Amino acid sequence: MKAYVNDIEVRTYYGAKVKSVVLAYCRAHNLPLKLDDVEVRDAYGNIIGLDGSLRANSKIYVKF
Amino acid sequence: MTALAAMFLFAACEKEQKIYVVSTNDMHANIDNFPQLAALVDSLRTAHPDLLLFGAGDNRSGNPINDRYAEPAKPMYELMNKVGFDLSTFGNHEWDGGVIALRNVLTWAQFPFVCANVTFDDSLQMPNFKPYEIFERNGLKIGVIGGIQLGENGLPDFHPKNAGGSHFRPFTEVLPEYLPKLREECDLVFLLSHCGYEEDREMAEQFPELDAIFGGHSHTRVSETQLVNGVLVTQAEAKVKFVTLSTFTLKKGNVIDKQMELLSVKEFPKRNEEVQAMVDEYNDNDYFRTVVTNNTTPIDNYESLGCLMTDAIRYTTGADMGFQNPGGVRYDTLSARPVTLKDIFALDPFDNEIIAYTLSGEEVVNMMKSCFTSDHGPIYCSGCSYSFKVSDEGEITDFKVTLDNGKPIDPSAKYNVVMNSYMSSTFDYEHEDDGHSTFRSSNELMLEYLASHPEIDYGTTHRVTEE
Numbered sequence: 001m002k003a004y005v006n007d008i009e010v011r012t013y014y015g016a017k018v019k020s021v022v023l024a025y026c027r028a029h030n031l032p033l034k035l036d037d038v039e040v041r042d043a044y045g046n047i048i049g050l051d052g053s054l055r056a057n058s059k060i061y062v063k064f
Numbered sequence: 065m066t067a068l069a070a071m072f073l074f075a076a077c078e079k080e081q082k083i084y085v086v087s088t089n090d091m092h093a094n095i096d097n098f099p100q101l102a103a104l105v106d107s108l109r110t111a112h113p114d115l116l117l118f119g120a121g122d123n124r125s126g127n128p129i130n131d132r133y134a135e136p137a138k139p140m141y142e143l144m145n146k147v148g149f150d151l152s153t154f155g156n157h158e159w160d161g162g163v164i165a166l167r168n169v170l171t172w173a174q175f176p177f178v179c180a181n182v183t184f185d186d187s188l189q190m191p192n193f194k195p196y197e198i199f200e201r202n203g204l205k206i207g208v209i210g211g212i213q214l215g216e217n218g219l220p221d222f223h224p225k226n227a228g229g230s231h232f233r234p235f236t237e238v239l240p241e242y243l244p245k246l247r248e249e250c251d252l253v254f255l256l257s258h259c260g261y262e263e264d265r266e267m268a269e270q271f272p273e274l275d276a277i278f279g280g281h282s283h284t285r286v287s288e289t290q291l292v293n294g295v296l297v298t299q300a301e302a303k304v305k306f307v308t309l310s311t312f313t314l315k316k317g318n319v320i321d322k323q324m325e326l327l328s329v330k331e332f333p334k335r336n337e338e339v340q341a342m343v344d345e346y347n348d349n350d351y352f353r354t355v356v357t358n359n360t361t362p363i364d365n366y367e368s369l370g371c372l373m374t375d376a377i378r379y380t381t382g383a384d385m386g387f388q389n390p391g392g393v394r395y396d397t398l399s400a401r402p403v404t405l406k407d408i409f410a411l412d413p414f415d416n417e418i419i420a421y422t423l424s425g426e427e428v429v430n431m432m433k434s435c436f437t438s439d440h441g442p443i444y445c446s447g448c449s450y451s452f453k454v455s456d457e458g459e460i461t462d463f464k465v466t467l468d469n470g471k472p473i474d475p476s477a478k479y480n481v482v483m484n485s486y487m488s489s490t491f492d493y494e495h496e497d498d499g500h501s502t503f504r505s506s507n508e509l510m511l512e513y514l515a516s517h518p519e520i521d522y523g524t525t526h527r528v529t530e531e
Contacts, residue, residue: 013419015501023489052283
């Protein structure tokens with residue numbers, strides 16, 4: 001399925017959690033794969049947990 | 065009605081009335097936060113004795129102390145009973161133990177479950193479950209309808225084999241069957257939703273006759289009042305870190321104000337001592353010393369343990385091949401001795417979900433090769449073995465994969481392949497199939513595998529050859 005991280009499309013498996021999508025984004029952009037201090041927000045500005053579920057085409061925003 | 069009664073009713077309607085709801089969601093059996101949760105709820109009940117306490121699903125799954133208890137998930141329900149939950153809806157993880165385990169949960173819970181978009185086969189005789197519940201507080205009626213998310217396959221996010229006897233319909237299709245009746249009968253109408261925040265917002269847009277949606281599933285931390293089309297939409301992240309206190313003010317039968325406040329459980333300065341004693345007792349048990357198999361030959365390397373891990377995910381999913389990244393194998397030795405649950409969780413502390421793919425042989429080989437860069441070493445495998453050479457320049461050459469039937473992998477054939485979610489996200493190779501979660505974790509599959517393997521013998525198992 002597709003999801004968007006910082007408005008960039010990320011392809012991932014169906015049923016992916018937030019953590020998997022952020023890791024896929026990190027891999028694609030050669031960023032470290034450590035998510036200890038990452039802050040993830042949804043399209044409405046709410047913080048979301050790394051174990052949260054995502055729907056296809058969800059937009060999330062990460063800050064490292 | 066007597067004149068006096070009519071006078072009291074009129075006076076009650078003239079006065080502002082408040083309804084308080086404390087909600088949480090996706091607790092995932094984080095029982096260690098329950099002493100603070102209980103103390104916080106006790107404190108709120110002192111101020112608002114009639115408050116309602118809701119859980120928006122996924123009460124279990126996430127803590128082996130609870131999930132692998134002698135009666136799986138019972139600690140969580142004993143604690144929820146103790147804290148005095150009034151209502152819960154189902155989350156997708158409520159099915160993790162299958163429907164019989166779900167029925168046990170419904171028996172233990174001293175509060176009802178609501179979920180309007182699921183029905184069960186009559187033969188299951190599911191107790192303590194209904195589409196909605198109506199509460200009365202301060203002379204007001206509060207209707208609460210429950211609902212759960214469905215994925216593209218028409219099921220919640222769980223392994224389809226766990227569905228047995230459960231039947232689902234889209235929540236938005238079911239809601240119009242209940243909303244008019246509840247709206248007519250009740251002063252407040254709420255959804256207790258395990259659909260995820262985005263879907264909750266869409267439902268608020270579609271059904272403005274709702275007063276509030278208390279949500280779960282997406283682990284969204286709604287930290288201030290958000291009204292969507294006039295509907296309060298809220299969620300308290302996950303794992304009992306927070307609760308939401310929502311306040312509804314009514315006058316003359318109309319809702320004149322809705323507010324919510326996110327309260328930190330972790331930062332609450334008090335603990336309920338009785339609940340603490342219960343949690344201490346759950347944590348102090350022999351669970352991790354439970355023997356799950358017997359290892360007959362000493363293992364002194366990561367690869368052999370990787371073979372065990374990949375066999376477990378391959379056999380239990382019925383895949384053609386299973387793969388494990390070397391960085392995910394956290395033991396390098398296992399002597400010939402009984403293997404305990406503690407060993408299993410130490411071997412694989414990440415306990416990632418297992419993802420299934422249909423890949424061509426060429427894609428499989430590219431995925432395997434990508435492990436050298438993505439995980440800095442050769443991949444561990446089941447259903448095949450392979451050999452390779454490393455050139456003087458450090459290039460991987462002569463990469464040859466042989467299937468268990470002795471034939472070389474066919475680049476154009478399709479294979480069912482399983483791997484963990486970390487590999488799915490971090491391995492860089494071209495593949496057509498995006499894959500799908502099995503909604504089962506690696507440790508869950510390992511324990512299922514070992515349940516049918518009372519002895520294991522991996523001491524001399526090697527499937528990777530560097531020539």
